Amino acid sequence: MRFWTFIKLLSALGVAGVIGFTCMLSYHVLVNPLDGIFRDIIPNPAEVAGRQPDTEFAKMLDSKELPDIDPGEMAYQKAHELIALGKIVEAKEKLTTIVNVFPTSSAAPTARRIVGEMNLDEILSSARMEGKKSHTVKRGNSFIGIAAEYKTTVDAIMSLNGMTDLKNLQAGEEVVVLPLEFRVLIEPKRKAISIWDGGRFVCEFPILRMGTTAPILPARTTISGKLADIDGRQVKPDSKEYHGARKVIQIAKPALQIRGESSGVDTARGVILRTEDMEELSLLTRAGNEVEIR
Numbered sequence: 633m634r635f636w637t638f639i640k641l642l643s644a645l646g647v648a649g650v651i652g653f654t655c656m657l658s659y660h661v662l663v664n665p666l667d668g669i670f671r672d673i674i675p676n677p678a679e680v681a682g683r684q685p686d687t688e689f690a691k692m693l694d695s696k697e698l699p700d701i702d703p704g705e706m707a708y709q710k711a712h713e714l715i716a717l718g719k720i721v722e723a724k725e726k727l728t729t730i731v732n733v734f735p736t737s738s739a740a741p742t743a744r745r746i747v748g749e750m751n752l753d754e755i756l757s758s759a760r761m762e763g764k765k766s767h768t769v770k771r772g773n774s775f776i777g778i779a780a781e782y783k784t785t786v787d788a789i790m791s792l793n794g795m796t797d798l799k800n801l802q803a804g805e806e807v808v809v810l811p812l813e814f815r816v817l818i819e820p821k822r823k824a825i826s827i828w829d830g831g832r833f834v835c836e837f838p839i840l841r842m843g844t845t846a847p848i849l850p851a852r853t854t855i856s857g858k859l860a861d862i863d864g865r866q867v868k869p870d871s872k873e874y875h876g877a878r879k880v881i882q883i884a885k886p887a888l889q890i891r892g893e894s895s896g897v898d899t900a901r902g903v904i905l906r907t908e909d910m911e912e913l914s915l916l917t918r919a920g921n922e923v924e925i926r
Contacts, residue, residue, distance in 0.1 A: 704730045704737020711743075724750055731833050744826075748835030752912060755834070758792050758808045763829075765811065771803045775870060782809040785858070785918050786869040797872040814916055816855070816923045818890075818903065820848050825890070825903065827916055834916075837909040840893055843902025848886065848925055855921045856884040858914065878907075879914035883923055 711726035730743040737743075754760045767778055775786045775798055790798070792808045801807075815828045820842060827834040842848075860867045860877035867877040881890040890903045892910030905913065 702734075702737055702739070704734030704739045704743070707734070708737075708739035708743060720750075728833065744833070744836045747833065751834050755810065756791060756912075756915065758794070761808070763810065764792070765809050767807045767809050769801045769803055769805045769807060773801055773803075775801070778807060778809065783811050783813065783918065783920075784809050785812065785915075787874060788812060788915055788918075790875070791915055796875065798870055812916060812918045812921065814921060816917060816921055818848075818923065818925045820903075820925070825905065825913065827913070835912075837905050837913055840904045840906060843889075843891075843904060848888065851886060851925045853884045853886070853923045853925070855881055855917055855919050855923060857882045857919050858917070879910050881914065881917060886925075888925075 707726050707730050711723040711730075714720075714723035714726065724747060727743040727747045730737055730740055731747055734740060755763070758764075765782060767782065769778075775789060778784075779786050779789060786798075788810055789795075789807060792810055813829070814834060815830070817826045817828060819825070820839070823839040824836050825839060826836040859880040859882065860869070860874055861880070862873055862877050867873045871877075878892055883889070888903065890905065890910070890913065892907040893904050
C-alpha cells in the first residue's frame with residue numbers, strides 16, 4: 633500500500649468517526665441523554681447540583697420577585713466611573729440627566745448636590761465667561777449704575793471681580809458682570825429651594841425649617857427686595873460692611889422671607905437656610921426675579 637493511500641484511508645476513518653460522534657452527541661442533547669463521555673461533556677440538566685425545576689425558574693423570572701431597576705441609580709454609577717476617569721464633562725451630563733429625567737430616583741438628591749456645586753463653581757468664577765459679560769468702565773459709571781444696566785447686583789459684581797470692598801472705578805478698566813435672570817423655586821413639602829436658568833437646573837439649597845406652621849400655598853410671585861443687617865442695623869449694598877452682613881430675601885405675595893439660620897429669631901413667614909447657603913442664594917438673586925412656590 634502506498635503511503636498517500638494509507639494517509640487518505642486514515643483521513644476517511646477520522647471523518648467517519650467525527651460524523652458518528654457528532655450524531656451521538658446530537659442524540660444526547662436533543663433526544664435522550666447518554667452515559668459515559670457524553671454525560672461528562674454535557675451533563676443532564678436535571679442532575680446539575682442546585683439546578684431548580686422549571687417551575688421554580690419561572691418563579692424567579694416573575695416580575696414581582698425581581699428587584700426594581702432604578703435607571704437613575706445606574707446613571708449615577710456610570711457618572712461615578714466617569715469622574716474616577718477624569719471625564720468631568722461627561723459625568724456632569726449623566727448627573728444632569730438624573731436631575732431632569734429621573735427626579736424621583738434614589739440617586740437624584742446626590743446628583744442635584746454635585747451638579748449644583750459644579751454649576752456654582754462655573755457661575756461664580758470670572759475665569760468662565762459663559763453667561764457673563766465684560767463691561768468697559770466709562771467716566772461717571774458707578775457700581776449701582778452698572779448693576780442696574782445689566783440686571784445684576786453690586787454684591788455679585790464684587791464677588792466676580794474679587795473685591796472685598798468698593799473701590800474707585802477707573803475709566804477704561806474691565807468689570808465682569810453676571811446678569812441675574814434666574815428663577816427661584818420654593819418647595820416647602822420637599823424642603824428645598826432651587827435655582828433655575830429657564831428650564832435648566834442650576835443648584836439647590838435644603839430648607840432647614842419653616843418659620844411658620846401655616847401652610848404656604850402654591851403661587852407665582854417675585855422677589856420684592858433684598859436686605860442685609862448687622863445686629864439689627866440695616867446695611868446698604870455699597871457699604872464695606874455689606875459682605876459680612878446677614879442677608880434677607882423678601883418675597884412679594886405671599887409675604888415671605890428667606891433668611892439664614894443666624895439671622896435671629898424665625899419670622900412669622902420665614903424660610904430658614906444655612907448661613908453659607910443663604911450667602912450663595914443672595915449672590916444669585918435680585919429684586920424682580922421670578923419665584924414659584926410649589
